Amino acid sequence: MSSIVEQLKTIAEATRQFQQLIDDEQWDVLNQKAEDRQKQLQTIFESEIDATIANEVREHVQAILDLDKAYAEQVKANKEKSMNNIVDIRSRFSAAKKYKAIHDDI
Secondary structure, three states: OOHHHHHHHHHHHHHHOHHHHHHOOOHHHHHHHHHHHHHHHHHHOOOOOOHHHHHHHHHHHHHHHHHHHHHHHHHHHHHHHHHHHHHHHHHHHHHHHHHHHHHHHO
16 A cells, blocks of 8 residues: 555544544644644645555545535534624623613612
8 A cells, every 4th residue: 555545544534533622622732733734735745646546545635625624614613602602691791780780770
């Protein structure tokens, strides 16, 4: 098996571990690992890919892209949930201030 294919398998496995980072909201670590992965991918594709392994390389790259798409959607959903929580907290704080103001006037 090609060294390139092995490298892509390793990268795909590392990419699967992004899920835990997303679940734990470890955004800085996730960003660093994604940057490191990007550098690895760039290094791989700086050289020509042998035609005999092109389909296998394509499959591994597609798997990585599919994972990225799913993770991006999950991060977006998490961000929206966090924003909704912030809005909810602000609303509750505002309501509490209004209640206090009314109560202080009595």
